[in-house]
Amino acid sequence: MDEAACKGMDTRIFFPGSEGEHSNFDAMAICSGCPVQAECLEAGLWEAQGVWGMTSERQRRKIRKGRRDLEAPIVWNFQKGRAAQ
Numbered sequence: 001m002d003e004a005a006c007k008g009m010d011t012r013i014f015f016p017g018s019e020g021e022h023s024n025f026d027a028m029a030i031c032s033g034c035p036v037q038a039e040c041l042e043a044g045l046w047e048a049q050g051v052w053g054m055t056s057e058r059q060r061r062k063i064r065k066g067r068r069d070l071e072a073p074i075v076w077n078f079q080k081g082r083a084a085q
């Protein structure tokens with residue numbers, strides 16, 4: 001990703017908490033103007049640590065959960081009046 005806003009930067013900025021110098025907001029401020037944000041998020045969606053595509057670990061967990069829910073859509077059982085199991 002040659003156009004990445006973080007190209008050439010110290011990657012520790014994107015892994016806040018390890019040394020207490022940075023916060024997620026420092027990284028996200030850089031990400032906010034990045035033209036490859038979407039690609040970065042896809043690349044880092046399953047990463048357990050760091051800021052990827054302007055998302056925190058917690059935000060990526062929510063995105064993954066949302067996608068899992070979409071992959072297993074609720075099928076409504078009209079006869080029983082509840083979601084089919």
Ligand code: SF4
Pocket residue numbers: 001004005006007014030031032034035036037040041051052053054
């Ligand atoms: S979105 Fe990804 S590629 Fe862009 S600045 Fe943030 S960490 Fe770097």
